[in-house]
Amino acid sequence: MAGYIVIENPLTEDPEDYKGVILTGKAAGLDDVLGLVNYRNTGLTESVARAVVQEVTHSIARLLREGRRVQLPFVTLYPVMRGPLKGPLDTFKVGRNYIVINAETDGGFEEEVTRDMPLDKRQPVARVPQPQEYLDGRTEQVNTTLTPGGGAKIKGDLLQFDKSDAEQGVFALYPDGSRIRARDYIRNTDRELGFAWPDNMPAGQVALQVITIVRGTSELRSGELKRRLTVSNGTQP
16 A cells, blocks of 8 residues: 655645655565566466566667657657757757657556555654764764764765854764864765864764754754764863
8 A cells, every 4th residue: 555645845835735745665676567467378487578578678769769659558758859959950969968758657557556546644754854874084983983173974864954054064962962063064965964073072972963954844953863972082071
C-alpha cells in the first residue's frame, strides 16, 4: 500500500494551503519488475525475458534517435531539442543545444494504476537539519573527536544555512547550555558543510548542532548528531 503525507504548500503563503505527497520509497528496478511477472504459459524464463527487455530498449533508443515518437502500452516517448537558437538560419550546436527525452503516460495505463489505488496516510517526518557524519580534519576521526582550531566536515541532509545570520550555522553545545559557533565556512550545501572551529574551546563532551531555516519554512530549526563529540586539546574549564 502506498503511503502519503500532508505538508504545507511551499509555493503559497496561505497558512491553510496544504498538499499531499506520495512516499515513493525505495525505487523498483528491472529485477523487481521481472520478479512479479507470471511466466506460466509464456514459454519464457526470467533470463530470456531480461534479454528481450534489453533488445526492446535498444530498439526504442534507435527509433528515438531517428526522431520518431515511440508509443508503448504505458508511455509515449519523444525527443525534444533544448537550448537557444539565434535565428531561422542558426543550427544545433553541441554545448549550447542538447536533446532530452520527454515522456507522457498513457491514459489507460494511468487509469489502471490510480483507480481505487489504496493509500495510507502517515505522519510526516519533521523537516529539520539532519547531521549524520562528522569528520574531524586534524585527526580524521569520524563522529568521535572535535579539535579546536581545526577544520571539519559534516555530511547529512537539509544542512544549508544563511552564513550572514549569527543564529544559524554549526554549534558545539556544552552540557551547561553554552555553545560555540564554528567559523570560516568554506562549503555550505544541503548535503555537506565545511568549516573550522575557533582555537580556544573548553574540553569536554559536546553535542554537534546545526541550526538553519529549512527551505519552505520560516522559523529556525535545529538538528543534532546522534553521537556526542569529545573536544580534544581544549582548554580546561
